[in-house]
Amino acid sequence: xxxxxxxxxxxFEHGIxxxxxKETGNLPIRRFPFxxxxxxxxxxxxxxxxxxxxxxxxxxxxxxxIARADGMFSLPxxxxxxxxxxxxxxxxxxxxxxxxxxxxxxxxxxGQEVRVRNPHNLDGLNGVELAIVMxxxxxxxxxxxxxxxxxxxxxxxxxxxxxxIVNGSECEPxxxxxxxxxxxxxxxxxxxxxxxxxxCGAPRAIIGVEDNKLDAVAALEAALPxxxxxxxxxxxxxxxxxxxxxxxxxxxxxxxxxxKRSSSIGVVMNNVxxxxxxxxxxxxxxxxxxxxxxxxxxxxxxxGNYIVPLGTPLRFLLDYVGxxxxxxxxxxxxxxxxxxxxxxxxxxxxxxCGVLAFGKREVAVPxxxxxxxxxxxxxxCPKKLNPTQMGLLAAKRxxxxxxxxxxxxxxxxxGCCSYVCPSHIPLVQQFRVAKSFLKDRKNSA
Ligand code: SF4
Ligand code: SF4
Numbered sequence: 001x002x003x004x005x006x007x008x009x010x011x012f013e014h015g016i017x018x019x020x021x022k023e024t025g026n027l028p029i030r031r032f033p034f035x036x037x038x039x040x041x042x043x044x045x046x047x048x049x050x051x052x053x054x055x056x057x058x059x060x061x062x063x064x065x066i067a068r069a070d071g072m073f074s075l076p077x078x079x080x081x082x083x084x085x086x087x088x089x090x091x092x093x094x095x096x097x098x099x100x101x102x103x104x105x106x107x108x109x110x111g112q113e114v115r116v117r118n119p120h121n122l123d124g125l126n127g128v129e130l131a132i133v134m135x136x137x138x139x140x141x142x143x144x145x146x147x148x149x150x151x152x153x154x155x156x157x158x159x160x161x162x163x164x165i166v167n168g169s170e171c172e173p174x175x176x177x178x179x180x181x182x183x184x185x186x187x188x189x190x191x192x193x194x195x196x197x198x199x200c201g202a203p204r205a206i207i208g209v210e211d212n213k214l215d216a217v218a219a220l221e222a223a224l225p226x227x228x229x230x231x232x233x234x235x236x237x238x239x240x241x242x243x244x245x246x247x248x249x250x251x252x253x254x255x256x257x258x259x260k261r262s263s264s265i266g267v268v269m270n271n272v273x274x275x276x277x278x279x280x281x282x283x284x285x286x287x288x289x290x291x292x293x294x295x296x297x298x299x300x301x302x303x304g305n306y307i308v309p310l311g312t313p314l315r316f317l318l319d320y321v322g323x324x325x326x327x328x329x330x331x332x333x334x335x336x337x338x339x340x341x342x343x344x345x346x347x348x349x350x351x352x353c354g355v356l357a358f359g360k361r362e363v364a365v366p367x368x369x370x371x372x373x374x375x376x377x378x379x380x381c382p383k384k385l386n387p388t389q390m391g392l393l394a395a396k397r398x399x400x401x402x403x404x405x406x407x408x409x410x411x412x413x414x415g416c417c418s419y420v421c422p423s424h425i426p427l428v429q430q431f432r433v434a435k436s437f438l439k440d441r442k443n444s445a
Contacts, residue, residue, distance in 0.1 A: 009211050011236035012246040014382045016416045018173050018239055018336070022212065024296050025176035029184055029305045032320065034106045038080050038311030039091050040066070041101040044349040045140035045148050047073040052102055058085045061115035063287055066102055075138045075148050078287025080309040081106040082115060092343040094332050094352065101347070104311065119285030127199045128154065134199065137281045138288045139350075142178075142273035146351035149274055153199040155263055162266040164197055164205040165251060166275060168220070169235060169242035171210060172334025175354045177294045178272050180305045182209065182216035185276045186223035192275030193230055195282055200268045205230045207272070208247050212237040239336060240414040244269050246382050258410060273353070293317075293348060297356035299327035308348050315344035317355060326359040336415045369423040377417035377427060383410050387417035387427050394430035399437050408434060 043049035050067035060066055060079040067077040083106040090098040106112075120133050134150040141147040155161050166189070170178040182189065193205045209217050211234050224230055235241055235250045244262055247269070248254055254265045262269060277288060289310060296303035301322030308317065314330065331338040332346075333354055348355070377387035386406055393402045402408040408431060417427040 009234055009236045010208075010250040011238055012241065012249045012382055014380055014384065014416070015238045015240060015246065016380050016419055017237075018419060020212065020237070021174050021296070022176050022179070024174075024294055024303050024305055025179040025213070027180075027304045029180050029292055029307060032306040032308045032312065032317070034081050034112060034309055035312045035316040036106060036108070037086065037313075038083075038104045038106060038309060039101050039313060039345070039347040040077060040080060040104060040311040041091065041093050041099045041347065041349055042067050042077060043093075043095075043099055044077070044310070044351065045075050045146045047075070047148055047151070049100070050074060050077045052088055052100070054085050054088075054102060056085050056087060059083070060085060060104060062112055063114040063116040063289060065116075065287065069135060072135070073148060073151050075140055076136065076287065077102070078138055078289050079104060080289040080311050081112055082110045083107045092346050094339065094341065094346055094349060096339075096342070101311075114286055114289065116287075117285045119283065122195075122283065127201055130195060131199045134195065134278065134282060137278070137286060139274060139277050139281065142271045142277070142291065142351070142353060149270065149278060150199065152270070153196055153268060155200055155268070156261070159263040160266060161200045161202045161263060161268050162204070163252065164193065164200055164202040165248060165267055165269040166193060166205055166207040166272055167242055167247055167269055168207050168209040168213070168216065168272040169247055170213070171237070171239045171242040172336055172338075172354070173239075174296045174356050175294045175334050176296075177292045177305045177353055179213050179216055181273050181276050181292060182213065183219045185280070186219040188276040188279035189220065189272050190223045190225060190230065191279030191283070192277070193279070194225070195278055196268075196270055196275060197229070202268065203229065206251050207232045208235050208241075208251050209233075210235055210237040210241055239416065240382060243382070243412060243414060245412070258407070288350065291348070291350060291352070293352055294354040295321045296354070297331075297358050298362055299324045299357040299359045310348060310350065312348045313344065314341070314346050314348070314355060317348065318344065318357060323357050324359070327357040328360045329358045329363045331356045331358070336419070337413060366424040368425055371423055371425060374422060376420040376422065380416040380420045382414060382416065383412065385411055391417075391425055391427045391430060394427075394434050399434040402431075402434050403438060408438075411435075
């Protein structure tokens with residue numbers, strides 16, 4: 001498809017063009033089978049973990065609340081399958097920690113339709129009332145930070161939101177679940193945008209989509225509301241176009257001041273997948289029990305986008321898609337900002353957008369050479385930081401200087417600097433170590 005001439009491609013400064021490997025973007029979303037046991041962590045979002053309200057041995061129905069939210073900055077958890085609670089115990093999670101989880105033995109003979117819903121009349125609810133009802137469906141951001149969606153949408157005191165930005169950029173290599181959601185669920189996205197605008201008070205929404213997904217642009221265009229409050233802006237295919245700062249700059253030309261949130265410049269951002277789930281589940285009063293996940297990578301025989309029940313163990317997931325015996329590293333999320341995991345017992349949770357499996361060859365660590373001061377990393381950094389200097393200081397463990405003089409906290413760990421470095425210096429890894437050192441020191445002070 002050709003881009004219509006009137007759609008100028010917006011973008012941000014710097015960034016990189018990695019190899020994208022987006023072949024799964026052409027395949028329709030498929031449904032995944034239920035694993036014999038689902039491992040459902042009580043904390044699948046930023047904020048307070050949910051509180052279990054079921055006991056071992058209790059039968060649960062798909063869609064039933066099995067853990068309640070602990071305050072406004074928390075989310076309830078719904079049973080992803082009909083079955084029986086076999087245990088409530090710690091399991092390994094994508095956070096790298098052991099987290100409490102409800103283990104459900106799935107009834108194999110059950111049809112597994114959603115059996116419990118709690119619909120409300122949404123007409124006439126004001127923004128705060130709608131946010132409270134939205135909390136009940138348990139949706140968290142699907143784009144990485146896993147923020148409870150209702151809490152993210154409520155503007156902080158004194159902030160006026162003029163624009164809801166809808167993130168359809170999906171700039172990470174391999175990931176295509178947002179792409180397929182835009183192609184296949186455009187109506188649900190529009191419904192979700194409508195609810196989100198009511199909660200945050202924004203009079204308009206702009207959907208930012210990279211120009212390598214023009215079939216998604218066409219599908220969204222066909223579903224736009226007639227009143228003109230929602231528009232689509234095509235942005236350049238460039239990494240990290242989908243980061244909050246870069247997409248805000250590309251679409252509105254606004255910068256978030258250092259140390260502030262995007263609400264301070266009148267913006268709230270949500271991901272297309274998040275809003276598709278809000279648009280589908282909120283009118284039904286249905287809890288979140290599954291999500292679309294890209295399963296891909298060179299060591300996967302049947303890559304694609306799958307609707308996966310929450311709590312599905314990665315071992316079951318990878319077996320089903322035919323993970324090859326050569327698979328030696330599994331990454332949750334994209335290859336640039338995702339995390340390598342240490343256990344295949346970790347389950348799929350609300351924030352897992354991708355499961356990528358790589359062989360030894362693709363993840364071999366290259367030899368590191370001294371910095372040649374080429375400046376490639378500076379030219380790539382979308383935050384206009386100085387990775388050269390920060391890298392040199394990190395090697396000497398001068399973490400305070402990195403923070404005080406070179407704005408380490410502004411680095412959002414996109415990995416562009418490491419990607420372009422001809423000396424293969426693991427810059428972003430060094431910056432993560434520095435940040436974690438400073439955080440630990442602050443917490444123990
Ligand atoms: S990882 Fe940090 S320093 Fe490196 S390019 Fe990204 S924002 Fe800049
Ligand atoms: S890209 Fe690597 S070699 Fe070049 S200036 Fe940056 S750290 Fe040094």
